[in-house]
Amino acid sequence: MGSELIFRGHEAQPMADSYSPKPLKPWFYVARPIRYILREQRLVFVLVGIAIATVGFTFFPTSRTSHGNGYVSIPNTFVEHDLAHYSQRPLYQQGVGLKTWNSGGKIPLGLKRKGLRIVVTGGAGFVGSHLVDRLIERGDSVIVVDNFFTGRKENVMHHFGNPRFELIRHDVVEPLLLEVDQIYHLACPASPVHYKFNPVKTIKTNVVGTLNMLGLAKRVGARFLLTSTSEVYGDPLQHPQVETYWGNVNPIGVRSCYDEGKRTAETLTMDYHRGAGVEVRIARIFNTYGPRMCIDDGRVVSNFVAQALRKQPLTVYGDGKQTRSFQYVSDLVEGLIRLMEGEHVGPFNLGNPGEFTMLELAKVVQESIDPDAKIEYRPNTEDDPHKRKPDITKAKEQLGWEPKVSLRKGLPLMVKDFRQRIFGDHKEGGATTTI
Numbered sequence: 001m002g003s004e005l006i007f008r009g010h011e012a013q014p015m016a017d018s019y020s021p022k023p024l025k026p027w028f029y030v031a032r033p034i035r036y037i038l039r040e041q042r043l044v045f046v047l048v049g050i051a052i053a054t055v056g057f058t059f060f061p062t063s064r065t066s067h068g069n070g071y072v073s074i075p076n077t078f079v080e081h082d083l084a085h086y087s088q089r090p091l092y093q094q095g096v097g098l099k100t101w102n103s104g105g106k107i108p109l110g111l112k113r114k115g116l117r118i119v120v121t122g123g124a125g126f127v128g129s130h131l132v133d134r135l136i137e138r139g140d141s142v143i144v145v146d147n148f149f150t151g152r153k154e155n156v157m158h159h160f161g162n163p164r165f166e167l168i169r170h171d172v173v174e175p176l177l178l179e180v181d182q183i184y185h186l187a188c189p190a191s192p193v194h195y196k197f198n199p200v201k202t203i204k205t206n207v208v209g210t211l212n213m214l215g216l217a218k219r220v221g222a223r224f225l226l227t228s229t230s231e232v233y234g235d236p237l238q239h240p241q242v243e244t245y246w247g248n249v250n251p252i253g254v255r256s257c258y259d260e261g262k263r264t265a266e267t268l269t270m271d272y273h274r275g276a277g278v279e280v281r282i283a284r285i286f287n288t289y290g291p292r293m294c295i296d297d298g299r300v301v302s303n304f305v306a307q308a309l310r311k312q313p314l315t316v317y318g319d320g321k322q323t324r325s326f327q328y329v330s331d332l333v334e335g336l337i338r339l340m341e342g343e344h345v346g347p348f349n350l351g352n353p354g355e356f357t358m359l360e361l362a363k364v365v366q367e368s369i370d371p372d373a374k375i376e377y378r379p380n381t382e383d384d385p386h387k388r389k390p391d392i393t394k395a396k397e398q399l400g401w402e403p404k405v406s407l408r409k410g411l412p413l414m415v416k417d418f419r420q421r422i423f424g425d426h427k428e429g430g431a432t433t434t435i
C-alpha cells in the first residue's frame with residue numbers, strides 16, 4: 001500500500017535513443033486555429049456572433065452623460081460646445097462600462113449605474129458632510145478636501161475604512177491636482193462669526209480657492225458646482241428675491257469679505273463657463289439648519305437651540321423683526337444633487353420660502369425645547385439684512401425641486417443631535433438627515 005504513495009516521476013524518464021518528431025513548420029501554428037474554426041461548422045457561430053454585436057452597437061449608441069437617478073441619457077438641451085468639450089474628456093470623466101452604455105436613454109433593469117469620482121471641498125463641514133453621505137450612499141467615490149477651519153473629522157468619520165471614501169487635509173487657496181468627474185465646491189465658512197474672524201482669508205478662500213477649483217475642473221473636464229449664497233442679494237430691496245435681482249451689497253462693510261467674495265466666485269464660475277467651456281452650476285443657498293451644525297457658530301438657529309438646551313436666555317439681536325427663511329439640510333442636499341445632475345447652469349435659489357421673524361423663530365424653539373426659555377435683546381450686528389425669502393419658482397420649474405421639511409418638523413431632529421453633543425451622550429452620534 002505504502003509504495004503507491006511513492007513519487008514515480010522518474011519511471012517516465014525518456015530513453016536516450018527514443019523517437020523524436022521533426023520540429024513543425026511555423027505556418028502550422030498559424031493555420032491551427034483556422035482549421036479548428038472550419039471543423040464542425042464553428043465558423044457559422046463566429047459569424048452569428050459578429051452579426052449580433054453589429055446590431056447591438058447600431059441600435060444602442062454610446063451615451064454622453066448620466067443622471068443622478070441612476071439612468072443614462074443624452075440631454076436634449078445640451079449646447080453644442082458642451083458636447084464638443086465633453087468628447088475631449090478623459091475616460092474617467094466620460095465614464096466607462098455601464099455608465100456610457102445607453103439603451104434608449106436608460107440602463108436596463110437589473111444593471112447598476114457606474115459610480116462617479118467626486119470631490120467635495122468643505123466636505124467635513126455641516127452641509128458638505130450630509131452631501132457626502134448621499135453621494136456615498138448612491139455608490140459614488142468621494143474625495144473630501146477640507147482644511148478643518150470650521151469642519152470636523154467627526155462629521156465624516158463614519159466613512160473611514162470605506163474604499164470609496166478619501167479625506168484630504170488641504171486648503172483650497174493652494175493648487176490641487178486630482179482626477180475627478182464632478183466638483184462640489186463648498187469650502188468656505190458660512191457663519192458670520194466664522195467668516196468675519198479672518199476676513200482676508202475668507203475672501204481668498206472665495207476668490208483664489210474658487211479659481212483653483214475651476215482650474216482643476218478645466219484641466220480634467222469635470223463638472224463644477226459652486227455653493228453661492230443668498231448674501232449676494234445683500235440687504236435686498238426686492239422681496240422675495242428672484243435670481244434676476246442683482247442685489248444691494250455694501251462692498252466695503254464687515255460682511256463684504258463673504259458677500260463680495262461669493263459674488264466674485266459666481267463671476268469666475270461664469271467666466272470659466274463662457275471662456276473655457278467648463279460645465280458649471282451655481283446654487284444660491286438660503287439659511288440652512290440641521291444636525292452637525294457647529295454648536296457655537298453664532299448662527300441664529302444653532303444659538304437659540306443651544307441656549308434653550310443649556311437653560312440660557314435666547315439672544316435676539318435688534319428688535320427681532322428681521323426675517324429669514326430656514327431650510328432643512330436634507331432638502332438642500334437634494335437640490336444640490338438635482339442641480340449638479342441636471343442640464344441648467346443657474347443660478348438657482350435653494351431655500352425654504354417659509355419666512356420667520358427672529359422673534360417667531362424664538363417662539364418655535366421655545367415650543368420645541370423649553371416653553372419657559374427667556375428672551376434677551378442684544379444690539380444687532382452691522383449690515384444685517386432686514387429680510388430674506390427665496391423665490392424658488394425657477395428651481396421648481398427647471399429642477400423639479402422644492403423643500404419638503406417644515407421648520408417644525410426639522411427642528412426636533414437638530415435638537416436631538418445638539419442634545420447628544422452638548423450633554424455628552426455619544427452613543428447615538430453620527431446624526432443623519434433622515435426624516
Ligand code: NAD
Nearest residue numbers: 122125126127147148149150151171172187188190285288
Ligand atoms: P461650514 O462652515 O460648516 O462648512 C465649510 C467647510 O469648508 C468646513 O468644513 C471648513 O473647514 C471648510 N473650509 C473653509 N475654508 C476652507 C479652505 N480654505 N480650504 C478648505 N476647506 C475650507 O459651512 P456650511 O454651512 O456647511 O456651508 C457650506 C457652503 O454652503 C459654504 O460655501 C457656504 O458659503 C454655503 N452656504 C451655506 C449656507 C448655510 O446656511 N449653511 C447658506 C448659504 C451658503
Ligand code: UDP
Nearest residue numbers: 174175176177178211212213215216218219
Ligand atoms: N489649478 C489647480 N489644479 C489643477 C489645475 C489648475 O489647482 O488641476 C489651479 C492653478 O494653479 C491656477 C488656477 O487653478 O492657479 C487656474 O488655473 P488655469 O489653468 O485656469 O489658469 P492658469 O494656470 O493659466 O493661470
Ligand code: UDP
Nearest residue numbers: 192298299300301303315316317322358384
Ligand atoms: N440673530 C439673532 N440672534 C442670534 C444670532 C443671530 O437674533 O443669536 C439674527 C441675526 O441678527 C440675523 C439673523 O438672526 O438677523 C440670522 O443670522 P445668522 O447669523 O444665522 O445668518 P445670516 O442670515 O445673517 O447669515
